[in-house]
Amino acid sequence: MKFMHLADLHLDSPFIGISKHLSHLHHNFVNAPYLAFKRAVDYAIEKELDFIVIAGDIYDAAHQTIYAQSYLVREFERLNDAGIPVVLIHGNHDYLNTSKYQVHYPENVHEFTKQEVTSYDLTLQNGERVRFYGFSYNEQWITEDMVADYPQNPHETDWTIGLLHGDVKRGDSNHYAPFEVQAMVDKDYDYWALGHIHQTLELHETPTILYSGTPQGRHHNEMGDRGGYVIELKDHGQIEKEFISLAEIVWQDVDVFCHADDQASDIVKSVEEAMANFQAEQQASQQSYILTVTLRDSDLLSPHLQEQIERNELLQALEIRFTDHLFVAVRKVTMASEIEGIRFDYDPALNDSFQHITEQMHEEEHYQQVMGDVFNHAVIRRWLPEMKEDQAIKEEVIDTAKQSLNQQFSLAFEVIEDED
Numbered sequence: 001m002k003f004m005h006l007a008d009l010h011l012d013s014p015f016i017g018i019s020k021h022l023s024h025l026h027h028n029f030v031n032a033p034y035l036a037f038k039r040a041v042d043y044a045i046e047k048e049l050d051f052i053v054i055a056g057d058i059y060d061a062a063h064q065t066i067y068a069q070s071y072l073v074r075e076f077e078r079l080n081d082a083g084i085p086v087v088l089i090h091g092n093h094d095y096l097n098t099s100k101y102q103v104h105y106p107e108n109v110h111e112f113t114k115q116e117v118t119s120y121d122l123t124l125q126n127g128e129r130v131r132f133y134g135f136s137y138n139e140q141w142i143t144e145d146m147v148a149d150y151p152q153n154p155h156e157t158d159w160t161i162g163l164l165h166g167d168v169k170r171g172d173s174n175h176y177a178p179f180e181v182q183a184m185v186d187k188d189y190d191y192w193a194l195g196h197i198h199q200t201l202e203l204h205e206t207p208t209i210l211y212s213g214t215p216q217g218r219h220h221n222e223m224g225d226r227g228g229y230v231i232e233l234k235d236h237g238q239i240e241k242e243f244i245s246l247a248e249i250v251w252q253d254v255d256v257f258c259h260a261d262d263q264a265s266d267i268v269k270s271v272e273e274a275m276a277n278f279q280a281e282q283q284a285s286q287q288s289y290i291l292t293v294t295l296r297d298s299d300l301l302s303p304h305l306q307e308q309i310e311r312n313e314l315l316q317a318l319e320i321r322f323t324d325h326l327f328v329a330v331r332k333v334t335m336a337s338e339i340e341g342i343r344f345d346y347d348p349a350l351n352d353s354f355q356h357i358t359e360q361m362h363e364e365e366h367y368q369q370v371m372g373d374v375f376n377h378a379v380i381r382r383w384l385p386e387m388k389e390d391q392a393i394k395e396e397v398i399d400t401a402k403q404s405l406n407q408q409f410s411l412a413f414e415v416i417e418d419e420d
Contacts, residue, residue, distance in 0.1 A: 001128055001159060004044050004244075006228040007055035007195030008214040009037050010093065011068040014060070019331050021316060028288065028327070032248040034071055036215035039246045040228055041075045045082045049230070050124050052084065055195030055212070056091025056137070056165030064094070069103050080108040085122055087132050088112070091165035091195055092176055095137035112136045112163070117149040121157060131156065133189075134163035141175040142166070145183075153188040159233055162187065165195040168203070184209050190233055198222055200229070200243065208239050215246040220292050220331065223251045249288045252278070256293055260300045264308065267295070268317050271330065278328045279321050289328045298335035309335060361398045371397065 011033050018029060044052055059068055076086055086109045090096050096113055105111060110120050115138035122130045133150050146166065153160045162184070166177030176196055181203050184192050192209040199222075200213040212228045227246035233239055256270045271293055278289040298306060308314065312333070320329040360366050368375070 001050050001124065001130070002047075002230060002232040003050050004040060004052045004228055004230050005055070005193045005210065005212045006037075006040055006052060006215060007165070007193070007212050008057040008091075008198055009033055009054065010057055010060040010214060010216070010218060011037070011072065012060045012065055013216075013218050019315075022290075022320075022329055022331060025320070025327070025329065029249065033216045033218075034068075035248040036226070036246040037072075037075060039248075040215060040244075041078055043230075043244060043246075044079065044084055047230070048082075049084060051122065051130075052079065052086045053132070053161065053163060053193045054086065054088040055163050055193045056089050057093040057195055058088060058090065059094035061093060062095050062097060062140075064103075073103070073105060076106050076109050080106040083125065084108065085110065087120060087122070087134075087163065089134045089163045089165055089195075090136035092137050092140050092142075095140055097138070115139070115142070117146065117151075119151075128159065129157040130159045130161060132161050132163060137165065137177075142177045143174055144177070145169070145179055146177045147179040147183045147187070150187055150189075152186075159191075160189045162189045162192045163195075164192065167196055181209060190237075191231060191239070198226075206237060206239075208241065210241070216248060217251050220251050220290070223253060225250055225287075245285070245287075247287060249290060250285075251290050251292070254291045254293050255296050258295050258297045258300050262301060262305075264305055264314070264317075267301075267305075267309070267314060271314070271318060271333070275318070275321055275328045275330065279323055282323050282326045282328070286326065288326045291328065291330045293330055293333045295333065295335045297337075299337035306335065309333060367394060367398075 013030070013033055018026060040052070043049075058072065079086060086105075088109065089112045096102065102113070110122070110132075112118060112120070112134045113136055115135055117133055117135045120132045120134075122132065124130065135146060135149075146164065150162055164177065164179065166179055167174075169178040169180055185204055185207065189207055191207060192204075194203070194209065194211045197211040198214040198217075199211065201211040203209040203211070208231070210229065210231075213226055214222065215226055215228055217223065217226050225245050225247055227244045230242045230244055231239065232242075254274045256267070256274055258267065262270075274293065275291065278291065282288075295301075295309070298309075301309075315330060315333050318330045320327050361370075
């Protein structure tokens, strides 16, 4: 038996935080999750898989656009025409409000709709029977350990698969159906298809308990290729797992090293060479790339050139490289000075203050206080309310603040040295 495990499609994702100079690529970003799912459907049909499971967060929000709903139905209809069933649950992003109208999917789709564990039996074309256990979120948060409600495997079918959208129990922050891995193991299922964590992550080998990750990274914190897993369950508990690349756009970090005699044109050329390397890979990968460039040894550059880079003049000089419908673009250029670790050796008190400030930035209460005026702005509250809780934006703000502090202290340090 061979099937595909997907999760966290996040159709309708708004892609907050895209730089202004990439605004004309906004359509590409918004369309990327849809194309990633299309790649998954193409693969399933080509390989004649037995079925697809989707472990929650199919949509990015509880209220979906007409486009997202119609697109998903069309792709499900393609699977229906190919005789490939789909079994799905909903997560904390696309939780079901059962009092409102629900989307009607083709007959090949089984949707778990209740916030209680139920089962569904599927008979495959070869006669094998599979039982699925799962539930869907009917509200944004679930603090209960739902695994406790999954029954012990009754071994009434050839295979038993658990679907769950949630997170391992940790501290006091348990809003997403918290569970313990051993409790899953004890249920004696053949496979657990997990969603919620956007990284591929295997929590247990036998039985396999696996997060497939998101098929399409939505921001720079979701670096690298993304996709899903093709799982083959065999007799005697044997299992084969194959990661399949699905991402339309891949976020990547790139290091570019600076030299003491580098001029602005040298830096531009070095970054363009890095972009060209990714462009050369596109024929094989059929993926676009968004790069975050870090200039290493940037303290070797002249203060004036560093100031220009800080003002995003380098970013503005880099053109997006297109190959047919694919592209390579730079979203951000940061500077990493090798003297950062020793910058304040001459003043231990200043060094301690700097370390304290950078650590304090990560504290949620302090972050919310500093950003309060932004988050409480009338326009932000109305149109981008999720900014307040968006961890990607938080990391972006903190990273930018640290870079600014490092840059300012670096320049000041050079002035002190010159005066000496």
